[in-house]
Amino acid sequence: NITKVARASVLIFFCPIFERLCQLAADPDLTVRNGADLLDRLVKDIVTDTTHFDLLTFIPILREKLYTRDPHTRQFLVSWMKMLLSVPELDLVDHLPELLDGLFVILDVENPEIRISCEEVLFELLMEVRARTKICQTGSTTCQPVRYKQMVNVLVAHSQSEDKQVCFTALHWLKEFLELANRELLSLTSNMLLAFLPCISLDLDHKEVKAEAQAANNLLMGLILDTDDSQEAKPLEFMLNECIRPGWIQSVRESLDASLSRSTGVGVHSTHSALTSELETVIDSPSKSKSQPVMLINHQQDTGTADSPTNLDLIPLVNVLASFILYRKNETQIAALHWIKWLITQTPHKLYHELHTLFPVLLEALSDANDRVIKLALEVIAELSKSAAGLEIERVTFEQGKSIIPKTVPRCSDDSLTAAFSLFTAETISFFQQNQTILYNKGAFIIREISLLVSPVSFYRSLASILLQDGELFFISTMVDALSLILLTSSELFPLRAELRNKDTESSNKLFILLYRCWSHNPVSALSLCFLTEHYPLAKKLVHHMGELEITATLLSQIDKLVQMLESPVFAYLRIQLLEPWKFTDLVESLYGILMILPQTIAFRTLESRLNCIPPHIHSYIMLSGQSQQPSPVKFPLLHKRMKTRELPESYEELFDYFKRIQEKFKLATQTTGRLRN
Numbered sequence: 001n002i003t004k005v006a007r008a009s010v011l012i013f014f015c016p017i018f019e020r021l022c023q024l025a026a027d028p029d030l031t032v033r034n035g036a037d038l039l040d041r042l043v044k045d046i047v048t049d050t051t052h053f054d055l056l057t058f059i060p061i062l063r064e065k066l067y068t069r070d071p072h073t074r075q076f077l078v079s080w081m082k083m084l085l086s087v088p089e090l091d092l093v094d095h096l097p098e099l100l101d102g103l104f105v106i107l108d109v110e111n112p113e114i115r116i117s118c119e120e121v122l123f124e125l126l127m128e129v130r131a132r133t134k135i136c137q138t139g140s141t142t143c144q145p146v147r148y149k150q151m152v153n154v155l156v157a158h159s160q161s162e163d164k165q166v167c168f169t170a171l172h173w174l175k176e177f178l179e180l181a182n183r184e185l186l187s188l189t190s191n192m193l194l195a196f197l198p199c200i201s202l203d204l205d206h207k208e209v210k211a212e213a214q215a216a217n218n219l220l221m222g223l224i225l226d227t228d229d230s231q232e233a234k235p236l237e238f239m240l241n242e243c244i245r246p247g248w249i250q251s252v253r254e255s256l257d258a259s260l261s262r263s264t265g266v267g268v269h270s271t272h273s274a275l276t277s278e279l280e281t282v283i284d285s286p287s288k289s290k291s292q293p294v295m296l297i298n299h300q301q302d303t304g305t306a307d308s309p310t311n312l313d314l315i316p317l318v319n320v321l322a323s324f325i326l327y328r329k330n331e332t333q334i335a336a337l338h339w340i341k342w343l344i345t346q347t348p349h350k351l352y353h354e355l356h357t358l359f360p361v362l363l364e365a366l367s368d369a370n371d372r373v374i375k376l377a378l379e380v381i382a383e384l385s386k387s388a389a390g391l392e393i394e395r396v397t398f399e400q401g402k403s404i405i406p407k408t409v410p411r412c413s414d415d416s417l418t419a420a421f422s423l424f425t426a427e428t429i430s431f432f433q434q435n436q437t438i439l440y441n442k443g444a445f446i447i448r449e450i451s452l453l454v455s456p457v458s459f460y461r462s463l464a465s466i467l468l469q470d471g472e473l474f475f476i477s478t479m480v481d482a483l484s485l486i487l488l489t490s491s492e493l494f495p496l497r498a499e500l501r502n503k504d505t506e507s508s509n510k511l512f513i514l515l516y517r518c519w520s521h522n523p524v525s526a527l528s529l530c531f532l533t534e535h536y537p538l539a540k541k542l543v544h545h546m547g548e549l550e551i552t553a554t555l556l557s558q559i560d561k562l563v564q565m566l567e568s569p570v571f572a573y574l575r576i577q578l579l580e581p582w583k584f585t586d587l588v589e590s591l592y593g594i595l596m597i598l599p600q601t602i603a604f605r606t607l608e609s610r611l612n613c614i615p616p617h618i619h620s621y622i623m624l625s626g627q628s629q630q631p632s633p634v635k636f637p638l639l640h641k642r643m644k645t646r647e648l649p650e651s652y653e654e655l656f657d658y659f660k661r662i663q664e665k666f667k668l669a670t671q672t673t674g675r676l677r678n
Helices: 002-025 030-049 055-065 071-086 093-107 112-137 149-158 164-200 204-222 248-261 272-280 314-325 330-346 348-352 355-365 371-385 388-399 419-434 436-453 456-467 473-489 491-501 506-519 523-533 536-546 553-566 569-577 585-597 602-611 616-625 637-642 651-677
Strands: none
Touching: 002 030, 002 055, 002 071, 030 071, 055 071, 055 093, 071 093, 071 112, 093 112, 093 149, 093 164, 112 164, 149 164, 164 204, 164 314, 164 330, 204 330, 314 330, 314 348, 314 355, 330 348, 330 355, 330 371, 348 355, 348 388, 355 371, 355 419, 371 419, 371 436, 419 436, 419 456, 419 473, 436 456, 436 473, 436 491, 456 473, 456 491, 456 506, 473 491, 473 506, 473 523, 473 553, 473 651, 491 506, 491 523, 506 523, 506 651, 523 536, 523 553, 523 569, 523 585, 523 651, 536 585, 536 651, 553 569, 553 585, 553 602, 585 602
């Protein structure tokens, strides 16, 4: 009754009246609640009619009350939000950063009536934000810009809610903010990715949330322009191998797994801060010492005071992307890798300075079960290896007398490839050495893909150079066996096979000698290389020496594979050469030598059948006249016309001696291993 009489004068006591009404809205006595409801409606009418309501004083109280758990009080608060939105003179957009979190807390309730009312309030607030932004875009001097940045972290936190509707609403708000604010939010890219990337891998039960996350992610990616890159090449302040620290990968993966294990709903983790706090302890900032963690997201950060509102800081962005490359869900991994590819295109100079953060996770991605993840990781590595910006940065670094990779890692002879390619090759070998199961299961796929993306000649040359420095003989033999099989069977390596067979160039001969020295760690691989490159005199020497080696089941199995390879299209030219045995006597003798080594198995019969295909009259003539003699030009004029002699290169004897020295090392290593086992 006093309020009816006093009307607007009662507003000087509005705050205590409102706090008391909040308490009475949850009173167990229905009569009390009804009386409070009458007063509540009267006060709302007064606030609606007045022109001097103190909204600034009221907002802190309203913000505090929004976190109440009582459903009646929540319904009461939402009704007040609706009333305030209905008054044109009261603009809630300026105070939205203080109220948004509490509204999302109310939205995350099971009561359908409260949820619907809260959704209506949030929708109206978003409309107000749109209207304010459009006014500001017209250049109005009286328009106060929307404080988007102060709301982003709130939305990111609620985007990880276990409630599907809360998650969708938060993502929708973030997408709307990106459409309205555009590059103003660029400095918060890493924060928003923590919301988008996990939701991209949700299942079909949450397809609306997934679609919204994908749309927002694409929108955010489109905001990054080539103008965000550094305009000059700066020298690197680190060596690339410094990033590969034992336990680093495992720490990040365990933290991600811990977060995933707590998630039972739509969110990736139970709370946004859970993932943040765990990743802070394992993801290092390149600009700090290794004991200082980098903050992926700072809830108290006032980014509105930044010197440049559109500045793109790649350090936190790359840290977030690196963590999600290690994620257990493939769609999120793929999205993170697409982000890295986009950054290589738009900001190549900046990204190359973050290579030591990316490098270990890209290598770890090669062990993923999903081939698409592996392929994308290799595409990223290939683009970094061919980066013009990377070459420019390395040149500036070298000019200052600094090194990028250890001196023990041979630099690739291809000047179009960065030092990162050489280190990647070295680390790939180390990776296969530690994970030989992956070498057997995924090695061929990885090597074929990187050969296709970069250059099979450069890749194999780099592999051979690095393997020759490895002291583990048995691993080198295993690796060479795999590389040799890929060389002979993969269509992606046709340029390498063509280069090896082109013996007219100095580079081709150097490539053969390099591969041969490496392939000498596996006798059958060395023999297959000689067959591929038509160095038959050397092949004959190898076959004769193989008869002196210990014939193991592994050796016989590899010879069996070689016989099968000789029947493949790759060696069609070799089979044609059998029509001219007087010209290729070393080839014929090598094949007969293999036949003598083999037991009478299927491989034996296959090779015997092939050798029996030599035309009988030519074969008989050779047998009668001696292999070293050429057929008479009178008796075989056409064959003699086609025949050309080939002199034995002086290096054959040296290469054969090298092969024998390597095999002697294997013999000693085998004896030592046997003694240790005994």
